[in-house]
Amino acid sequence: MNPEYSQNNELKRTMKSRHLFMISLGGVIGTGFFLSTGYTINQAGPAGAILSYLVGGFIMFLTMLCLGELSVAMPVSGSFQTYTTKFIGPATGFTVGWLYWLGWAVTVAVEFLSAGQLMQRWFPGSPVWIWCALFAAVLFALNALSAKAFGEAEFWFASIKVFAIIMFIILGGAAMFGFIEMKGGQPAPMLGNFFKDGLFPNGFAILLVTMISVNFSFQGTELIGIAAGESENPEKTIPRSIRQTVWRTLFFFVLAIFVLAGLIPWKKAGVINSPFVVVFDSMGIPYAADIMNFVILTALLSVANSGMYAASRMLFSLAKEGMASPLLGKVNRKGIPMNSLLLTLGVACLSLLSSVVTPGTVYVWLLSLAGLGAQVGWISITASQLMFRRKFLRQGGRAEDLKFKTPFYPLLPLLGLILNSIVMISLAFDAEQRMALYCGIPFMLACYIIYFIKIKKQQTKIEVELQLKTKKQMIV
Numbered sequence: 001m002n003p004e005y006s007q008n009n010e011l012k013r014t015m016k017s018r019h020l021f022m023i024s025l026g027g028v029i030g031t032g033f034f035l036s037t038g039y040t041i042n043q044a045g046p047a048g049a050i051l052s053y054l055v056g057g058f059i060m061f062l063t064m065l066c067l068g069e070l071s072v073a074m075p076v077s078g079s080f081q082t083y084t085t086k087f088i089g090p091a092t093g094f095t096v097g098w099l100y101w102l103g104w105a106v107t108v109a110v111e112f113l114s115a116g117q118l119m120q121r122w123f124p125g126s127p128v129w130i131w132c133a134l135f136a137a138v139l140f141a142l143n144a145l146s147a148k149a150f151g152e153a154e155f156w157f158a159s160i161k162v163f164a165i166i167m168f169i170i171l172g173g174a175a176m177f178g179f180i181e182m183k184g185g186q187p188a189p190m191l192g193n194f195f196k197d198g199l200f201p202n203g204f205a206i207l208l209v210t211m212i213s214v215n216f217s218f219q220g221t222e223l224i225g226i227a228a229g230e231s232e233n234p235e236k237t238i239p240r241s242i243r244q245t246v247w248r249t250l251f252f253f254v255l256a257i258f259v260l261a262g263l264i265p266w267k268k269a270g271v272i273n274s275p276f277v278v279v280f281d282s283m284g285i286p287y288a289a290d291i292m293n294f295v296i297l298t299a300l301l302s303v304a305n306s307g308m309y310a311a312s313r314m315l316f317s318l319a320k321e322g323m324a325s326p327l328l329g330k331v332n333r334k335g336i337p338m339n340s341l342l343l344t345l346g347v348a349c350l351s352l353l354s355s356v357v358t359p360g361t362v363y364v365w366l367l368s369l370a371g372l373g374a375q376v377g378w379i380s381i382t383a384s385q386l387m388f389r390r391k392f393l394r395q396g397g398r399a400e401d402l403k404f405k406t407p408f409y410p411l412l413p414l415l416g417l418i419l420n421s422i423v424m425i426s427l428a429f430d431a432e433q434r435m436a437l438y439c440g441i442p443f444m445l446a447c448y449i450i451y452f453i454k455i456k457k458q459q460t461k462i463e464v465e466l467q468l469k470t471k472k473q474m475i476v
Contacts (some may be wrong), residue, residue, distance in 0.1 A: 020241035022158040038275040046261035047199035062416030066385035072404040075234035079225035087387035095447035103373025104311035109351035111304035157302035172259035219374035315340035382417035
């Protein structure tokens with residue numbers, strides 16, 4: 001059989017391990033990393049920021065272990081939506097899938113808008129909507145060509161970001177310890193900024209607030225699971241990609257925060273647009289602002305690229321589960337769910353329109369839902385793994401037979417579920433994040449109602465028709 005699948009309406013397995021790794025990084029390293037790290041340092045202090053990212057990384061590690069076990073056992077494009085449907089319940093799977101899809105569709109719109117605004121630096125006075133349309137057309141074309149074309153584009157998008165971070169860590173670390181002279185002859189700060197006002201200048205309790213935003217900054221790594229349905233040899237590529245993603249993401253984030261906190265006093269870090277620009281500029285690197293503008297632009301397009309992919313595959317999965325129109329479950333001869341891709345782009349464009357027409361209401365609600373979707377996804381991943389392993393063992397399976405398994409079951413998956421749930425609940429205690437619950441809870445309740453009123457009846461009807469068809473074939 002052709003390794004790219006010869007069946008109708010099936011995705012093609014063309015993506016390699018390096019594509020999976022960079023796809024997950026593409027969803028993680030965005031504007032939040034390049035622009036919001038200064039706010040984290042300002043709120044939590046130098047040591048507090050590092051501790052927040054370590055805790056957020058630990059939650060990511062637990063979640064990815066659970067996703068690895070599920071993805072290797074069942075490498076499907078719907079990933080955690082399919083697992084939630086199978087092991088928790090179809091109503092919950094329906095809700096998780098639509099919330100996650102909407103979240104990414106809105107995120108794509110946000111990235112287009114931000115990218116268009118960044119272009120104003122080089123082309124002042126040019127209409128932002130033209131850049132939004134141009135970027136949307138380019139990324140749509142990349143996603144429409146093939147899964148491999150998308151993966152290859154994401155590989156190079158993410159490579160630029162990773163290279164910029166590595167150079168920042170090397171040059172910034174050298175300046176921090178006096179190996180590179182600072183502009184204006186300033187003395188090397190060494191570790192002075194860490195101890196000047198204490199490790200936690202705003203107190204230890206502020207860590208709980210910063211951990212919310214930090215945890216959200218790691219979200220996007222779950223894209224490995226969504227891409228599992230189109231990866232070559234998932235038994236080998238998925239575990240390798242998950243290990244690389246977890247440790248390298250932690251390496252990049254924690255070391256970059258360490259250098260930033262060492263070079264920029266914590267009081268100053270919260271009032272600057274991009275701490276990375278400040279650091280590069282303090283070392284006398286010419287065109288520092290332009291370089292970082294390009295890197296951030298690349299980061300935005302990378303997240304948008306990953307978002308279009310993730311959202312279209314989630315719609316494809318929902319359609320295959322009978323939870324969306326069958327038209328969304330069709331693929332073209334290149335293995336692309338084109339209808340799902342077009343609908344995702346259409347909703348992203350409508351979100352862009354709402355940013356102009358209703359910036360204070362509908363657009364804010366959509367943004368809040370976008371932030372909630374991934375967190376609900378992480379909760380469903382850890383809960384699904386617990387249910388999957390329990391069912392697997394009850395049916396006579398042995399943990400040793402799993403080709404990738406979460407260690408210390410059920411301790412680590414349960415810990416992951418508890419920590420992810422705490423992050424979700426803690427949104428209620430952050431005034432800026434509270435809107436996510438105000439919008440998300442009614443949306444999820446509506447999804448449950450729609451499922452039981454409409455979707456469940458449709459699924460039952462389809463199942464009856466399949467059973468009758470099977471009986472007729474057996475009689476013939």
